[in-house]
Amino acid sequence: xxxxxxxxxxxxxxxxDRDRLALLQLVRASGFQRGLVLAVEVPGDREAPDxxxxxxxxxxxxxxxxxxxxxxxxxxxxxxxxxxxxxxxxPRRFALFxxxxxxxxPARFSPEGVRKSLEALRQALASPSGAMDRALAPEDPLxxxxxxxxxxxxxxxxxxxxxxxxxxxxxxxxxAILLAETEAxxxxxxxxxxxxxxxxxxxGRLQSELCPGASLRLxxxxxxxxxxxxxxxxxxxxxxxxxxxxxxxxxxxxxxxIRHLPLVLLPVAGGLALATGILSLxxxxxHGLTLAFGGVLIGAAIDYPVxxxxxxxxxxxxxxxxxxxxxxxxxxWAGFLTTLSAFGLLAFSTYPGLREIALFCATALSGAFAxxxxxxxxxxxxxxxxxxxxxxxxxxPRPLAIxxxxxxxxxxxxxxxxxxESDARALDDADPATLADDAHVRSLLPSSALPxxxxxxxxxxxxxxxxxxxxxxxxxxFRAGNGGIPFASLHGLIPSEDHQRRTLAALAALPGxxxxxxxxxxxxxxxxxxxxxxxxxxxxxxxxxxxxxxxPQDLDGTPLGEARDGLLFPRPDGxxxxxLAGPPPEATPDPVADLAEDPEVVVLDxxxxxxxxxxxxxxxxxxxxxxxxxxxxxWMLGLRGRRGLWMLLPxxxxxxxxxxxxxxxxxxxxxxxxxxxxxVLGMGVDYGIFLLDxxxxxxxxxxxxxxxxxxxxxxxxxxxxxxxxTGALVAVGGTVSGGxxxxxxxxxxxxxxxxxxxxx
Amino acid sequence: xxxxxxxxxxxxxxxxxREVDLLDEPLVSRGRLHYQxxxxxxxxxxxxxxxxxxxxxxxxxxxxxxxxxxxxxDLQASDTARAVVSSLIQVLGGRLDRxxxxxxxxxLRMADGWEVRLAPRGPPLDRAVRGIEARIAGDGSLxxxxxxxxxxxxxxxxxxxxxxxxxxxxxxEKAYFTP
Numbered sequence: 001x002x003x004x005x006x007x008x009x010x011x012x013x014x015x016x017d018r019d020r021l022a023l024l025q026l027v028r029a030s031g032f033q034r035g036l037v038l039a040v041e042v043p044g045d046r047e048a049p050d051x052x053x054x055x056x057x058x059x060x061x062x063x064x065x066x067x068x069x070x071x072x073x074x075x076x077x078x079x080x081x082x083x084x085x086x087x088x089x090x091p092r093r094f095a096l097f098x099x100x101x102x103x104x105x106p107a108r109f110s111p112e113g114v115r116k117s118l119e120a121l122r123q124a125l126a127s128p129s130g131a132m133d134r135a136l137a138p139e140d141p142l143x144x145x146x147x148x149x150x151x152x153x154x155x156x157x158x159x160x161x162x163x164x165x166x167x168x169x170x171x172x173x174x175x176a177i178l179l180a181e182t183e184a185x186x187x188x189x190x191x192x193x194x195x196x197x198x199x200x201x202x203x204g205r206l207q208s209e210l211c212p213g214a215s216l217r218l219x220x221x222x223x224x225x226x227x228x229x230x231x232x233x234x235x236x237x238x239x240x241x242x243x244x245x246x247x248x249x250x251x252x253x254x255x256x257x258i259r260h261l262p263l264v265l266l267p268v269a270g271g272l273a274l275a276t277g278i279l280s281l282x283x284x285x286x287h288g289l290t291l292a293f294g295g296v297l298i299g300a301a302i303d304y305p306v307x308x309x310x311x312x313x314x315x316x317x318x319x320x321x322x323x324x325x326x327x328x329x330x331x332x333w334a335g336f337l338t339t340l341s342a343f344g345l346l347a348f349s350t351y352p353g354l355r356e357i358a359l360f361c362a363t364a365l366s367g368a369f370a371x372x373x374x375x376x377x378x379x380x381x382x383x384x385x386x387x388x389x390x391x392x393x394x395x396x397p398r399p400l401a402i403x404x405x406x407x408x409x410x411x412x413x414x415x416x417x418x419x420x421e422s423d424a425r426a427l428d429d430a431d432p433a434t435l436a437d438d439a440h441v442r443s444l445l446p447s448s449a450l451p452x453x454x455x456x457x458x459x460x461x462x463x464x465x466x467x468x469x470x471x472x473x474x475x476x477x478f479r480a481g482n483g484g485i486p487f488a489s490l491h492g493l494i495p496s497e498d499h500q501r502r503t504l505a506a507l508a509a510l511p512g513x514x515x516x517x518x519x520x521x522x523x524x525x526x527x528x529x530x531x532x533x534x535x536x537x538x539x540x541x542x543x544x545x546x547x548x549x550x551x552p553q554d555l556d557g558t559p560l561g562e563a564r565d566g567l568l569f570p571r572p573d574g575x576x577x578x579x580l581a582g583p584p585p586e587a588t589p590d591p592v593a594d595l596a597e598d599p600e601v602v603v604l605d606x607x608x609x610x611x612x613x614x615x616x617x618x619x620x621x622x623x624x625x626x627x628x629x630x631x632x633x634x635w636m637l638g639l640r641g642r643r644g645l646w647m648l649l650p651x652x653x654x655x656x657x658x659x660x661x662x663x664x665x666x667x668x669x670x671x672x673x674x675x676x677x678x679x680v681l682g683m684g685v686d687y688g689i690f691l692l693d694x695x696x697x698x699x700x701x702x703x704x705x706x707x708x709x710x711x712x713x714x715x716x717x718x719x720x721x722x723x724x725x726t727g728a729l730v731a732v733g734g735t736v737s738g739g740x741x742x743x744x745x746x747x748x749x750x751x752x753x754x755x756x757x758x759x760x
Numbered sequence: 761x762x763x764x765x766x767x768x769x770x771x772x773x774x775x776x777x778r779e780v781d782l783l784d785e786p787l788v789s790r791g792r793l794h795y796q797x798x799x800x801x802x803x804x805x806x807x808x809x810x811x812x813x814x815x816x817x818x819x820x821x822x823x824x825x826x827x828x829x830x831x832x833x834d835l836q837a838s839d840t841a842r843a844v845v846s847s848l849i850q851v852l853g854g855r856l857d858r859x860x861x862x863x864x865x866x867x868l869r870m871a872d873g874w875e876v877r878l879a880p881r882g883p884p885l886d887r888a889v890r891g892i893e894a895r896i897a898g899d900g901s902l903x904x905x906x907x908x909x910x911x912x913x914x915x916x917x918x919x920x921x922x923x924x925x926x927x928x929x930x931x932x933e934k935a936y937f938t939p
Binding site for chain 2: 125134
């Protein structure tokens, strides 16, 4: 079963950066891979969320959970966090409280450190807000609980939106936020489509019943995937219909009958079926963009049967002997091989998506070519056309040739100012409304302030946590001084086992008089030492080796486990821990930059990474284009001598001219332009071959009709891409149509210069 | 008592004396408080040390200026904390109607005014508070709030310079009640 794929990352080049993108997707897997972020906005006429709004949000969450389509729908911090803190973290407080064990532990238990802690405790006890400190004080006179809570708050608060009355909200309290994880995989477009429909349906009903005027905006990978697939399916249908209809109409116009129409369509259908079958065997899936290209190929693949039908119908010698005329055979083979070479060059692309298109198109064209040679001649001979095809002489008079070539050459002057696209957003063809929703909803999440990800990877979870400790220590050192950046680190929740053991060791290494010193300090600060028995028992246990370090699995099934899962996750070859970091500071060195030197650390900046991925291999794709010109030049020179260069000239000049026009239009060039121009080269050089070959055998007037028909069907097909909603297809279609039209005109202009013009 | 139950705003200086079992001596703190019906409180300790507590609905901000610490909390996260803070605010506002939902309330006529005694009806309040007593002057203004905590600790907050129902300006509202 062939699966339609819409993952645009297939059109990203391979290499180290692509591996990083895969890692980035894994990071997202922990939170957003299947996730939808639902933002419910307070009605515009209300200043703040009221009771009706709160009821709506609660009912919305419950109703979504009841659909069974979601693993969970979160609207606020998980319940039981305080209990988890008490049961899991608190017994290990002596192992967890220090960021830098060797310095923090002696400092905290020094006379000055203890004095400060006891002073802070007195202040806390004097405050009506000190209920928790009071409750823990017999176990915690030094307020280590504060260190733990402060660190959790400092390191992990960036991960959760603002909480108000138990519900997550935006900072301005205008928008309630729900995070939903679907049961279906993000790329399961059928089920994700159902999910999106259901979400909107449920909200629409509840909103009108409970809080009219409230609105919903949502984002998440599933929305992009579903809309992308819908767009791809629509494009495939539209482009294929336009290409088919245009080809049939043009055929009828030229051949003045439908007798040979099935014969022309058979090789095209055969070629497409063969390509689909091969791709199915090789990949088991096909990308939407590849299928859309397939639709366009109808216009290119139809050229071979059209030429054959057009020529053979008018050739009495063929009807007599049944043998294909030698010059026609040579022209067809040369045309086929030049087109094939263009797609063959695409096979060297570092973009897997382009390689897939190359395989599909090369296979489809080969199939169409083979079918044409196998079926068209015998059928045309046995069932000759009732009416001869239209004869069209499209040769240009010699005086027009030079001005046309000069005019085409003028834009080439602008080529030195060529700029390559460096912003991937220019290639983003998502619905503007979807992009606007995505930008708005993401801006409501505090994690949007931490766009960079510092990832520690390794085969062993403790090795990864040790690396994560190093990252934390480095960033915290900057935070302590000037030039720090905001960041969220797992270190606040789970330092490595090694870090915890060092903390316990530093505690055990404190003088044996520690307990007595602490009792003295308590008494000196006005406390009753005998009320702190639980503290001294726990301290003795920790110093005596009775505390076991916290391990990641200790948080399984607890609310703290959810925080862990956002930043620590398994990979196929081990584990990865993520630190989310803010953007680089403007005036000071970027602390994250130093981390890239650590062999276990990878720094990911999603926006920059995707831009770099999309644009990095553009130069390589343009290199393929010029390699195509060179290969075709050598090929033509070898096959046809000097005439071969005349054959190539229109295509080569067109590439430079179209490039110049794009530069003059102020458009930076991207890899899609390179692909389009490569197609222009592959298909356009055929016009030169057919016309110049025909002219040398005095058959230009016969051939120009079939070339015109072939060009018209190809132009109609690529022109049909203008009806696509995928920006990439529109760009390719426009460039190829314009390019092929110019190639045709220039080929006609070259004819008289090569000595085969229209007689005056 | 009627004027006590119709407090819309309240400003006062306070002295809070806390008996804490962990300490030899009581802790005494002084400062000012501001209350605005229905659920806003600004509690500023001026000595010893400076601390500010702002409550607006379920949002609480605690700032310890001397330590450079500031924390925001949502009372929804803890039933006990919400109930305790809510009780104090209802007492300041004289909202006996609201308090009766969580406490057994008794109002006693005293020589110089009234005393309202509150005993928690059950969880979660009884895990934190054993009882609250509020003393009200003859003119209906709140003078003292005593809290006996479940730990055995207790506190006595005495109010002076009490101003009732003097509206807050927009600037004051922003300064006092922004959590």
